[in-house]
Amino acid sequence: MTTSNENIINNETQNSSTIDPKELENIKKLCKLSIVNTINSYRLNTQQKLQSSEYQNNISTTSDNSDNDYRKIQLYSKIKDEYDRVKDMTPIVYGSKPQQQPNKPVTKQAGTTKPTVDKPTIEEDTQELDNLINSLPKQEEKKRKLDHSYNNALVIHNTLNTFNNNNNNNNATSNDRSLSLLNAAFAYDKPEWHPQWKLMRVVAGHTGWVRAISVDVRNEWFCTGSTDNTIKVWDLASGELKVTLTGHISAIRGLEVSSRHPYLFSVGEDNRVLCWDLEHNRQVRDYYGHSKGVYAVAMHPTLDILFTGGRDRVVRVWDIRTRAPIFQLQGHRNAVASLISQSADPQIISGSHDNTIRLWDLASGTSAATLTNHKSSIRAMVQHHKEYTFASAGSDNIKQWKCPEGAFIKNLSGHNSILNALALNQDNVLVSGGDNGTVHFWDWKSGYCFQKLETIAQPGSLHSEAGILAMSFDRTGSRLITCEADKSIKFYKEDDQSTPQKNPIASDWKPSFDNKRY
Structure with a gap:
């Protein structure tokens, strides 16, 4: 490179005889300085920069030295192309190990302390340069790796x-x-392994379909409502009947146990909303206002407010103590079948047979959002204990939603039945009960169905009565209670013999990429 540049300079000198000798000498110096800067730009990482005086002393290099410079420049170009995106590189680029130098004493100059560091020695063997250059990965190899x-x-x-x-x-x-x-x-979240569930106990006592259930906050008892117009209270540990409450004159469709009062609220197809004192096992209040059957009931977790909804297409908000109606939330065009309440907005969520879910603003008494993704009536809803989410079920599939705006999360498809009940425990096990007697167990986060059960109708019942109408976990989440059309109550628990090796997650499971909103 230096020889070719000098030839250019000499040719220009011969063709410019009219130029002043001093100016010609300055031009030569500038050209030489440019050559030095060009070489230094390629030797930036080697810490071997040339000085202008050094160049002038060695300007007449041999052709072998020039070829060696070309090889160095070729190596630097390849390394720069290969590792251009790397922020920090070792100062030794030839691959030779630096010689370990003894610790040098610290020299003091003008009040400053600077350690003396020797420059690394670099072997400039021609054969080693060839091997290193040839060992660099080619562009096609890099492409295949990417x-x-x-x-x-x-x-x-x-x-x-x-x-x-x-x-x-x-x-x-x-x-x-x-x-x-x-x-x-x-x-997508990978499925979490859950143990299998098995039938634990069957309890009988009702003479009609069992359509409602609610579990005591202290996990000592639970109550069920039936089409035989009675409410029965059962011991949760033994399954024995404790007391029977009578007062409704038609089928009972919903039950709610208060977490802060000794009260039980029941609703039925007789248009009545009743409050029961469980300390004395008697009716103490009656809330009048519904003109048709009442299908759903929910209680606010922190306020003394009760929510009810039914065939009159209205969600009514009640003051528990005064029995005064607070709001009449109107907007649904068909019966309200399910209600859930939470302390954060939206404080009340309703599902209806008009295929819509409404999120209500309790402060103003108006609908904040309407979710129209379902193609069939919403018969059941359940909210997550920790996440700000909830799920809804219809005859099409199960859908998960995120509060407060009701953003759609995903579908849980595969339970091909009219879904009447949903339940969720603390281990993220979601259970759905169908009208055909099937029970599906899901992993909440991934939507993976890890178990499918089919209930058996009790002796004396028709096969068509093997349907799940309501369900709930106990407060520990270790027992599942189902209310069925064969007039029985069934208990399920985790199988102690279930292990990840015996009941593994399906190896062919894949997340659904066709996650439609409708």
Whole structure:
């Protein structure tokens, strides 16, 4: 490189005889300085910069030394192309191990302390340079590595476009469409293993369909409501009947045990909303206002407010103590079948047979949002204990939603039945009960169905009466109680013999990428 530049300078000198000798000498110096700066730019990482005086003393180098400079420049160009994105590189680029130098004494100059550091020694063997240059990965090898890691990348880097342009047109289309996509497998939670569940006990006592259930806060007893117009209180540990409450003149459709009062609230198809004193086992209040059958009841977790909804398409808000109506939440065009309440907004959520879910603003008494994703009536809803989410069930599928705006999360498809009941415990086990007597167990986070059961109708009942009408976990989440159309109450518990080896997660399970909102 130096020889060729000198030839250019000499040629220009011969062609410019009219130029002043001093100016010509300055031009030569500037050209030489430019050559020195060019060489230094390639030797930036080697800490071997040339000085202008050094160049002038060795300006007449041999052709062998010039070839050696070319090889160095070629090496630096390859390394710069290969590791341009690396922030920090070792100062030794030839691969030779630096010699270990003894600790040098610290020298003091002008009040400052600076340790003396020897520059690393670099072998400049020509054969070693050839081996190192040839060992650098070629562009095609680097492309194959990137293509191999393409499937595991979260986001495809834009540099893949460079390689795609060099490929055939057939391969370019398949790669280009993925440049802006996330790896979908990372967007889904992997299924968590849960033990299998098995039938524990069958309790009989009702003479009609068992349509409602509620569990005591202290986990000592639970109560059920039936189409035989009675409410029965059962011992949770033994399953023995403790007391029977009578007062309704039609089928009981909903029960709610207060967490802060010794009260039980019941609603039925006789248009009545009753309050029971469980200390004396008698009716103490009657809330009048519904003109048709009442199907759902819920209580506010922190306020003395009761919510009821039914066939009159109205969600009514009551003051528990004064029995005064606070709001009449109107907007549904069919019967209100399910209600859930929470302390944060929206404080009341209603599901209806008009295929919609409404999120209500309790402060103003108006509908804050309407969810129209379901294609069939919403018969059951359940909220998560810790997350700010809830699930709804219809005959199409189970859908998960996020509060407070009611954003759609995902579908849980596969339970091909009219779903009447949902239950969720603290271990993120979601259970759905169908009208055909099937019970499906789901992992809440991933939506994986890890078990399917089918109830058996009790002796004396028709096969068509093997339907799940209501269900609930106990307060510990270790026992599942189902209310069925064969007039029985069944207990389920976790199977002690279930292990991940015996009941593994299905190896062929894959998250559904066709997660439609409707």
